[in-house]
Amino acid sequence: MAAAGTDASGLTSKDYYFDSYAHFGIHEEMLKDEVRTISYRDSIYKNKHMFEGKVVLDVGCGTGILSMFAAKSGAKHVYGIDMSNIIHQARKIVSDNGFADKITLIQGKMEEVQLPVDKVDIIISEWMGYFLLYESMLDTVLVARDKYLVEGGMIFPDKATMYIGAIEDGDYKDEKINYWDNVYGFDYSSIKSLAIKEPLVDTVDGASVMSDACPFKEIDILTVTKEDLTFKVPFEITAARDDYVHAFICWFDIGFTKCHKPIYFSTGPGAKYTHWKQTVFYTPETLTVNKGEKIRGTIDCAPNGRNPRDLDIIIDYSFSGEHGSEQHTCDFKMS
Numbered sequence: 001m002a003a004a005g006t007d008a009s010g011l012t013s014k015d016y017y018f019d020s021y022a023h024f025g026i027h028e029e030m031l032k033d034e035v036r037t038i039s040y041r042d043s044i045y046k047n048k049h050m051f052e053g054k055v056v057l058d059v060g061c062g063t064g065i066l067s068m069f070a071a072k073s074g075a076k077h078v079y080g081i082d083m084s085n086i087i088h089q090a091r092k093i094v095s096d097n098g099f100a101d102k103i104t105l106i107q108g109k110m111e112e113v114q115l116p117v118d119k120v121d122i123i124i125s126e127w128m129g130y131f132l133l134y135e136s137m138l139d140t141v142l143v144a145r146d147k148y149l150v151e152g153g154m155i156f157p158d159k160a161t162m163y164i165g166a167i168e169d170g171d172y173k174d175e176k177i178n179y180w181d182n183v184y185g186f187d188y189s190s191i192k193s194l195a196i197k198e199p200l201v202d203t204v205d206g207a208s209v210m211s212d213a214c215p216f217k218e219i220d221i222l223t224v225t226k227e228d229l230t231f232k233v234p235f236e237i238t239a240a241r242d243d244y245v246h247a248f249i250c251w252f253d254i255g256f257t258k259c260h261k262p263i264y265f266s267t268g269p270g271a272k273y274t275h276w277k278q279t280v281f282y283t284p285e286t287l288t289v290n291k292g293e294k295i296r297g298t299i300d301c302a303p304n305g306r307n308p309r310d311l312d313i314i315i316d317y318s319f320s321g322e323h324g325s326e327q328h329t330c331d332f333k334m335s
């Protein structure tokens with residue numbers, strides 16, 4: 001029986017507080033995200049010729065699922081690195097599945113551990129956060145790439161594209177933002193100004209999207225630098241129908257483009273559900289937009305100065321249409 005204050009794995013609530021990846025629950029959510037996990041599995045299993053005899057590094061191995069995909073695909077050896085206590089479970093899982101001699105798991109920060117080999121042929125990693133870049137784990141993959149990836153080596157996945165579109169979302173905006181105007185007869189609008197600065201991670205019905213999708217940032221994981229992940233880029237979206245705009249939404253697509261047949265998955269509103277959902281940025285005013293009219297602007301994205309895992313996002317947009325003109329600079333913070 002576990003001692004008071006600890007669970008069956010011997011971890012205390014303090015461990016879980018400081019180590020958000022320690023509990024199996026968060027890994028359960030990721031493993032059950034089949035769009036995610038099957039895309040990785042397909043990219044590895046359907047490309048055995050790329051993995052056979054190769055040395056593979058799994059950055060942030062979690063429960064070891066990607067390491068085992070690689071080992072099963074014929075990798076000579078896989079090194080899985082994770083700083084979380086989940087690695088104790090991963091060791092057991094790897095051993096229970098007969099891969100103890102093929103997979104070496106090392107607990108530590110990728111930035112600090114020393115691998116027993118100088119170079120690896122392939123890096124696999126699932127590093128994506130909400131709005132792609134929240135949590136900044138891509139920085140860790142870039143450190144691993146620059147230190148360990150052999151010249152001409154491969155990264156799975158190797159491409160990411162971020163998109164922006166516009167949505168009609170009046171009912172939900174009333175529930176989440178305008179709610180604070182009148183709370184049981186009291187003026188809570190000081191909270192409204194805080195709430196609107198927080199992007200909302202939620203599932204958006206594809207039918208709410210009233211514009212085209214504008215790709216605003218393409219990332220090549222083989223060549224991108226940490227500095228490239230702080231950016232200010234233009235966007236232009238065109239209304240696909242007469243409608244109102246209450247918010248922008250962003251999402252991303254992921255590509256394993258070096259596969260024999262490239263494999264992609266999307267976290268967009270029209271695609272199958274993923275645990276990344278979409279990220280909604282409510283606008284201060286509602287726009288009344290006709291089909292064919294355009295909203296132009298810039299998106300500015302930077303790690304927060306005090307906590308680099310948080311993101312400061314500024315959406316600056318202007319619209320001029322039959323039913324009015326708007327120009328706004330909106331600051332958002334993902335934390």
Ligand SMILES: C[S@@+](CC[C@H](N)C(=O)[O-])C[C@H]1O[C@@H](n2cnc3c(N)ncnc32)[C@H](O)[C@@H]1O
Binds near residue numbers: 021061084126
């Ligand atoms: C999104 S999970 C992916 C887990 C697993 N690869 C999978 O696909 O199910 C990311 C993992 O990376 C680990 N991680 C994040 N930053 C890390 C770092 N700097 N060094 C080592 N591990 C890290 C976390 O502890 C977490 O287990």
